[in-house]
Amino acid sequence: MVNLSGIAWALPMTALGLCFALPVYALHGKVQLVRGRTLAIVVRGPFADRMLHHHPFGAMTAMALGHIVIAEHRGLSPRVLVHELEHVRQAARWGPAFPFAYLASSLWAALHGRDAYWHNAFEIAAREAEKHA
Template sequence: MRLWASPTSVLGLVAALVLLPLGARARRVDGVLEIAAMRRLPRRAWPFEAITLGHVIIGTHAAVLERLRTHEQVHVRQCERWGPLFLPVYLLAGAWQWARGRDAYWDNPFEVEARRVAGC
């Protein structure tokens, strides 16, 4: 499964390589590389608090990674299932929801599953 998810993980590693020289902190948790982007980041500097790219989870802060770990781990499993198709299918699922007059993020089936499993 890790090999199937590796193309998306490479994108996460590239993002990590950009963030680490800027002060980001990295640690391995449950077989996943977690990147806490910055210690002090303006609250709305990014359009998300955390994003999962294969086996790399990037969060705005360490506390965010702690709080969202279960949710983001669901996305890791989704990426293992979908492999290199994960990002395009995720985006298409959001676009489909938006085209139907629903919310592209909150109604995206990938996010619905992650919230259900994480209990949030």
């Protein structure tokens, strides 16, 4: 069952995600609704490829913004989809504080001499979710 309060709590991030998703869709993109433990809208297309390749934090194959997942045109592997859906669940739990908590976790890791991505608690949880998929 989908957690409606989580959808509402993540709405600010989802709205931001829609700002990125609309041009992806408008420029020959595709949309897929994913339902399960959480609800997500996956948007992919050639414009997403360009966005993800030129992401300020480095190239990536997908990113989640609230309940929106922006993905490469060729689609997502099941493993990457599970990873991104974990970020959707995290956004539903943390709501508007999620981007700040995510950045704080990266900063904490970096200040302790660790990699800001690989030792980010949210990324660790997403990689753990991949193992149980």
